[in-house]
Amino acid sequence: MVETAEMHDVTFTGGTVRLAGVLGLPEQTGPARAGVVLVGGSGPSDRDNDTFFPPLRRHLLDAGIAVLSYDKRGVGTSSGDWRASTLTDLAADAAAALDCLRSRPEVTADTVGLFGHSEGGWVVLRAATARDDIPWVVTNSCPGVSPAVQERHALAHHLRQMHANGQTDTDTDSTLALYDRLVEAGRRDADFATAVRLVDAAGRPPGLAYFWAGMDEPLWTFLKRKQDHDPAPDLLGLRCPHLAFFGSEDRLVPVADSLLALGATVCRAGRSSRASLTVEVVPGADHRMRLPHTTQPAPGYLDKLTRWIDRT
Known part of the structure; x- marks a missing residue:
């Protein structure tokens, strides 16, 4: 386990906006095992996505995985206005963050994938579908419906x-x-x-x-x-492995309907042979993968994430 990490403020350009975030690099000999860009959920989400990203970031860094997260357009020290954007605009921002992390000498470029929470799941699916060089994508509490x-x-x-x-x-x-x-x-x-x-x-x-x-x-x-965004075309267009997390007690997302939608989409003809789907429904977990009356991730959730990244 990595007990310490280097944290750096970073800025990068996404289209016409200047985005600001934080980069965490595990302190270890040699490059990070992998890299991940964390993309927040709906509304004015910042680099910490309220309180959801910090424990996730710590776990990934302890596992030797580099992490970059950023303030959404118009949030924190990022320019622009997320309310004036489209999901395609936000996906371009996620892709710019990916390129920023890949440019670091401490990270092997082809190990860097995308993690999107809630609305951020739609964003990273859109970003991954637009490129052929993303090794994997993780969606967390991302609805399979509109x-x-x-x-x-x-x-x-x-x-x-x-x-x-x-x-x-x-x-x-x-x-x-x-x-x-x-x-x-x-x-x-x-x-x-x-x-x-x-x-x-x-x-x-x-x-x-x-x-x-x-x-x-x-x-x-x-x-x-x-409001009528359909995630199915982006799911069909994926050309990399996809891990989809849901909490069984998520009250914000129709989990059963989302699972049906995912299953119907991935069984359609024409999907890339590289586009596998792994689904994890965490028992008792809410929208942020916490058990009732706790502030920490549900037991096993973070380990499942890092094990899947290591295997992919």
Whole structure:
């Protein structure tokens, strides 16, 4: 095990934006065993992806694996605005981070792969499909369904929890129907003012705050642009091994439906012979691979990750 590591602030260019992050290099003789770029989830995710990446980073470094993670566009010290981007833009940023890590003399270039959490899974799948030189990709709690379907699932769970907690002023069916109307409005490219009128006309049900809180015109524009993203074409286009992690108690992602979607996609003809799929469903784990009432990764999760990287 590597007990210490060198940490470096790094900057690199992704398209028209300047991205900033942190590079961890294991202190050891010779090059790192492998390298990984960590890509955060939805919203204003920074290089630590809130609290999810630090224990992951430590484990990878202790295993002799170099790690680079970065602030999303417009977050931390990165320029740009993630709300003005597309998933393809974010995938280009992940590819730029990959090239940054590969350029380091302490890392063997062809060992560097991509790890994407939640929305970041869609991002790394898009980045990997666009290139033929990525040795492997890991998705973590990444829905196999569209953002609109995933968000509805999460909202429905949130509303059920509100009822369980005695907040009976929330009508689950009417709130979900309002969510569906907002999704349809997004498909018609309705502007933010139209969306606000829909919410106001429905009396701004309290349960919708899970989805609607903080909504403004830039975020509405981003969400309606992304809402019907289908991960299947990128899964079909992969030309490298893929490890997909899910937590069995993830309430934000429809895990069973995602597994069905993954299975249906990988069984279609025409996939590359290099594109194997390994699925790990971690018992009892949530969206961030933690057990209930803990802040640390579920037992075995991190070891499964590093063992798979070593074998691939």
